[in-house]
Amino acid sequence: MSESYITPAVRAVIGASNGPLLACHPVEASEVRRFYQAVMDPAPRYWDERWAKSSRYGGLVAPPAFPTHAFRRGPTEADPLDRMEEPDFDGNTRSFRGLPPVEVPLTRLLNGGYEYEFFRYARIGEPIYRSSSYLDIYQRAGRSGPMVFVVVADTYTGEAGARLIETVTTTILR
Amino acid sequence: MSDLYFDDVTVGDDIPGVVKGPMSTAHIMRWSAAMENWHRIHYDWKYATGHDKLPDVMVNGSWKQHVLIQLLVDWAGEGGWLWRMGFQFRGMNVPGETLTAWGRVRGKERRGDYGVVNLAIGLKNEKGVESTPGTARVVLPCRGGPAVPYPFDAACLGPRVSE
Numbered sequence: 001m002s003e004s005y006i007t008p009a010v011r012a013v014i015g016a017s018n019g020p021l022l023a024c025h026p027v028e029a030s031e032v033r034r035f036y037q038a039v040m041d042p043a044p045r046y047w048d049e050r051w052a053k054s055s056r057y058g059g060l061v062a063p064p065a066f067p068t069h070a071f072r073r074g075p076t077e078a079d080p081l082d083r084m085e086e087p088d089f090d091g092n093t094r095s096f097r098g099l100p101p102v103e104v105p106l107t108r109l110l111n112g113g114y115e116y117e118f119f120r121y122a123r124i125g126e127p128i129y130r131s132s133s134y135l136d137i138y139q140r141a142g143r144s145g146p147m148v149f150v151v152v153a154d155t156y157t158g159e160a161g162a163r164l165i166e167t168v169t170t171t172i173l174r
Numbered sequence: 175m176s177d178l179y180f181d182d183v184t185v186g187d188d189i190p191g192v193v194k195g196p197m198s199t200a201h202i203m204r205w206s207a208a209m210e211n212w213h214r215i216h217y218d219w220k221y222a223t224g225h226d227k228l229p230d231v232m233v234n235g236s237w238k239q240h241v242l243i244q245l246l247v248d249w250a251g252e253g254g255w256l257w258r259m260g261f262q263f264r265g266m267n268v269p270g271e272t273l274t275a276w277g278r279v280r281g282k283e284r285r286g287d288y289g290v291v292n293l294a295i296g297l298k299n300e301k302g303v304e305s306t307p308g309t310a311r312v313v314l315p316c317r318g319g320p321a322v323p324y325p326f327d328a329a330c331l332g333p334r335v336s337e
Contacts, residue, residue: 055252063240090226114261116259
């Protein structure tokens with residue numbers, strides 16, 4: 001039996017929640033452009049003002065899961081690049097969504113998967129809010145050793161608290 | 175883009191795929207920069223292969239998800255709605271691969287005025303190796319029926335109607 005990383009301190013953060021937190025700026029046309037160009041999905045709903053105005057959206061919108069990327073580093077937040085000299089720093093903090101950190105001494109991180117429910121697309125200029133919680137944190141044996149699964153639920157809302165998307169994200173520490 | 179109706183969907187249908195690639199480190203860098211994703215496994219080959227023991231830098235899972243979303247939103251059209259989806263990153267994708275998002279209709283059910291289509295989805299490379307298996311539920315209008323509401327609320331779906 002391998003070491004258990006699910007210590008009482010780790011177990012204690014399951015259920016921890018925060019929010020709604022406001023993204024540091026509203027949805028910008030330029031970040032939406034860079035998004036759809038990087039995905040190579042130039043659908044008119046993201047850039048063709050005339051088309052979008054007469055569509056069910058009533059104006060330009062961001063791609064469906066854009067809100068999950070809307071929480072960029074704010075002007076007063078620490079710069080992650082300051083830690084790049086640390087040999088085990090992979091560019092990510094272990095403080096998921098600003099929730100209490102998951103204190104597990106595993107330095108490799110992989111994206112495990114997502115579950116989504118979509119309600120509406122964010123509009124250009126719309127503020128994005130996020131409420132998050134740790135749904136579960138558990139350990140499984142993997143081929144290359146133990147893996148810890150961190151499961152986070154997020155609700156993203158826009159103007160007037162309108163639901164945009166609900167997500168469940170699994171991150172794997174190994 | 176022609177409208178898609180629930181009535182026109184048949185279980186077993188393959189929906190039109192979305193092809194990306196061949197993927198390069200520049201594609202990965204472009205996505206990582208656009209999303210301000212500093213995870214080293216996407217741009218630091220030495221870190222990816224040395225520290226994380228990966229075969230190469232990785233195509234971002236956060237990018238792959240949007241290709242699956244594009245697949246489903248394109249298919250649903252402006253009259254349908256991608257309601258739910260879920261998928262797991264079971265395999266890695268690296269530069270040089272050409273990726274095809276695919277979907278197959280696994281079931282359909284009439285729910286009041288609307289139809290719900292269940293699909294199997296995934297992302298395969300040029301060798302047919304699957305990396306991102308999942309499922310999705312798409313709501314479509316029925317011929318002669320009302321438009322699917324936007325914003326979408328699942329409360330609009332009635333009880334299942336036997337056909």
